[in-house]
Amino acid sequence: MCVRLASDVVKVCVTGAAGQIAYSLLYSIAKGDVFGPDQPLCLTLLDIAPMMGVLEGVVMELNDCAFPLLREIIPTADEKVAFSGVSAAFLVGAMPRREGMERKDLLAANVKIFKSQGQAIDQFANKDIKVLVVGNPANTNALICSFYAPSIPRENFSCMTRLDQNRAQAQIAARLGVRNDAVENVIIWGNHSSTQFPDVRHATVEISPGKRIPVYDAVKDDNYLKNEFVTTVQTRGAAVIKARKLSSAMSAAKAACDHMRDWWIGTQDNKWVSMGVVSPGVYGIEKGLMYSFPVRIQNKTWTIVEGLEINEFARKKMDATAVELKEEKDQAMDICKA
Numbered sequence: 413m414c415v416r417l418a419s420d421v422v423k424v425c426v427t428g429a430a431g432q433i434a435y436s437l438l439y440s441i442a443k444g445d446v447f448g449p450d451q452p453l454c455l456t457l458l459d460i461a462p463m464m465g466v467l468e469g470v471v472m473e474l475n476d477c478a479f480p481l482l483r484e485i486i487p488t489a490d491e492k493v494a495f496s497g498v499s500a501a502f503l504v505g506a507m508p509r510r511e512g513m514e515r516k517d518l519l520a521a522n523v524k525i526f527k528s529q530g531q532a533i534d535q536f537a538n539k540d541i542k543v544l545v546v547g548n549p550a551n552t553n554a555l556i557c558s559f560y561a562p563s564i565p566r567e568n569f570s571c572m573t574r575l576d577q578n579r580a581q582a583q584i585a586a587r588l589g590v591r592n593d594a595v596e597n598v599i600i601w602g603n604h605s606s607t608q609f610p611d612v613r614h615a616t617v618e619i620s621p622g623k624r625i626p627v628y629d630a631v632k633d634d635n636y637l638k639n640e641f642v643t644t645v646q647t648r649g650a651a652v653i654k655a656r657k658l659s660s661a662m663s664a665a666k667a668a669c670d671h672m673r674d675w676w677i678g679t680q681d682n683k684w685v686s687m688g689v690v691s692p693g694v695y696g697i698e699k700g701l702m703y704s705f706p707v708r709i710q711n712k713t714w715t716i717v718e719g720l721e722i723n724e725f726a727r728k729k730m731d732a733t734a735v736e737l738k739e740e741k742d743q744a745m746d747i748c749k750a
């Protein structure tokens with residue numbers, strides 16, 4: 413299929429397009445859930461050469477969905493083709509972990525993918541491209557990708573901690589017996605790893621129409637919120653792998669859509685969302701680390717929510733995850749330079 417693209421068509425790249433996350437993600441993007449119900453799209457689908465046969469099947473299925481917004485599909489194993497003229501990229505393609513592994517165990521296998529894709533984005537993508545890194549270890553891969561794309565602002569690279577945010581929100585909602593969207597402003601600090609800090613100290617819950625109270629006052633169990641809740645969210649990815657024998661895919665795709673939609677269209681009212689972004693040195697987090705913060709978004713630009721009170725408990729957790737990110741960064745730089 414090769415038609416001339418109208419100027420209002422947005423070109424979106426998905427990598428790892430023959431994989432399991434992409435299988436759910438492509439459907440939602442093509443349907444209009446991310447870039448809006450009136451936004452025509454061209455999808456470039458990158459995977460490795462041996463997966464081109466499988467990718468062909470995915471393309472057949474996308475065609476068979478007859479999506480009104482989908483104007484062109486370009487399957488490829490060539491990074492130049494995948495990133496040329498692209499305005500938004502979902503970098504999913506990478507090896508997933510198996511049972512018993514930590515996400516950082518994937519560093520050696522995956523980080524070079526993001527070096528190479530960073531270089532291609534630098535050369536061929538639109539300079540205002542928004543890049544969401546999903547492939548693990550997501551924070552460090554995003555950092556490496558931005559490092560090798562020096563002509564693109566570092567603010568245009570982010571990594572996904574929205575799945576952790578959604579998990580945290582769902583845990584609290586279940587505990588209180590309320591709708592998932594009654595819980596707001598949960599924060600994920602730091603790394604998308606088992607050191608992340610899911611923090612509900614500033615979160616609220618709607619307990620009756622128009623009436624919000626702090627989650628801490630609603631749950632009334634300090635010990636649960638500081639221990640079981642935190643551990644459940646930190647280890648949820650591993651629990652899914654243990655049960656499914658495969659890493660999360662439907663929930664990861666949903667979170668990727670939530671992340672990019674909020675970046676593209678903006679956050680609502682006074683709500684915050686968490687995303688891994690390059691630290692400008694706020695909240696005592698070393699400048700330059702790809703760290704998850706609470707952000708608000710307007711005009712496709714994120715701003716970290718500043719001025720939140722950080723108690724001693726939170727400080728320790730926020731620092732521990734920063735230490736891990738610093739170690740990953742040093743290790744990744746060594747691998748990329750070798």
Ligand code: NAD
Pocket residue numbers: 427428429430431432433434458459460463504505506507508509525545546547548549550572573575576604659660661664
């Ligand atoms: P998968 O194995 O089903 O699919 C990965 C795909 O990437 C495969 O088709 C593979 O061929 C492709 N690929 C490998 N190298 C590539 C390259 N250089 N360029 C393009 N494509 C390439 O895996 P999955 O379940 O879709 O997971 C993908 C990644 O997402 C994993 O690293 C996983 O750990 C991660 N993940 C992250 C989150 C998060 O919250 N950040 C959540 C779930 C999964």
Ligand code: LMR
Pocket residue numbers: 508509515548575648649650652659660
């Ligand atoms: C997740 O959080 O489900 C993913 O990052 C997959 C994993 O390895 O945990």
